[in-house]
Amino acid sequence: xxxxxxxxxxxxxxxxxxxxxxxxxxxxxxxxxxxxxxxxxxxxxxxxxxxxxxxxxxxxxxxxxxxxxxxxxxxxxxxxxxxxxxxxxxxxxxxxxxxxxxxxxxxxxxxxxxxxxxxxxxxxxxxxxxxxxxxxxxx
Numbered sequence: 001x002x003x004x005x006x007x008x009x010x011x012x013x014x015x016x017x018x019x020x021x022x023x024x025x026x027x028x029x030x031x032x033x034x035x036x037x038x039x040x041x042x043x044x045x046x047x048x049x050x051x052x053x054x055x056x057x058x059x060x061x062x063x064x065x066x067x068x069x070x071x072x073x074x075x076x077x078x079x080x081x082x083x084x085x086x087x088x089x090x091x092x093x094x095x096x097x098x099x100x101x102x103x104x105x106x107x108x109x110x111x112x113x114x115x116x117x118x119x120x121x122x123x124x125x126x127x128x129x130x131x132x133x134x135x136x137x138x139x
Contacts, residue, residue, distance in 0.1 A: 002080045003136055007046025010079035011064045013136075014040065015051050016127045017086060018062040021120060030116055031055045034109035036072035042079040049079055073105030087138040088121035 004010050021027045034055045042049040052067040054060070077085075081100050084090035092114055095101040128136050 001078075003083050004079055007042075007049040007079075009133075010042060010082065011049060011051050013124075013127060013131060013133070014082065014086065015062055015064050016131070017120070017124050018051075018053055020123045020127055022060055022062075024119065024123065027113075027116060027119065027123075028060060030113045031060055032058055034113070036105070036109065037067055037069060038110065039067060039071035039074045040082065041074050041076040042082060043076070044078045046079075071105070073103065073107060073110065075107070075110075076102040076104070083136070084138065085117075086120060086124045088117045089138050092117075 001010075021031070031053070032055055035057075037052065037054045037056055039052050040050060048065060050066055051062065051064050052071065053062045054067065056072075077095070077100060081090055081095065085092055085095065085101075090100070092101060093111060096103060096107070125137055128134065
């Protein structure tokens with residue numbers, strides 16, 4: 001891994017990112033429209049390097065590891081590429097076409113949120129600062 005010391009760091013950062021995004025009305029509304037249980041699978045970098053976001057039925061939850069139920073969609077990529085994506089330095093649509101991100105299930109709803117990645121990147125930078133990981137911020 002280029003940016004992470006162990007498999008727990010990216011999961012900690014990404015779960016905190018989504019928890020912080022829940023405080024933003026625009027992002028929350030967009031996530032609710034996705035209406036899926038999504039597994040972000042980074043197992044290329046470690047067996048427990050994953051987290052989930054559940055936006056079904058108008059309720060938003062996020063947690064580390066694998067969800068208790070089968071996900072509606074799985075996004076598989078490296079934790080480093082996820083870091084680049086959340087930092088708005090990797091275009092997810094291009095990454096999917098170049099097979100850096102593999103999608104199982106329908107990503108249509110999630111891809112509608114791509115225009116909001118700039119706001120997500122701002123929140124992500126704040127999360128990295130809160131965690132004391134300023135050295136991980138991509139400029």
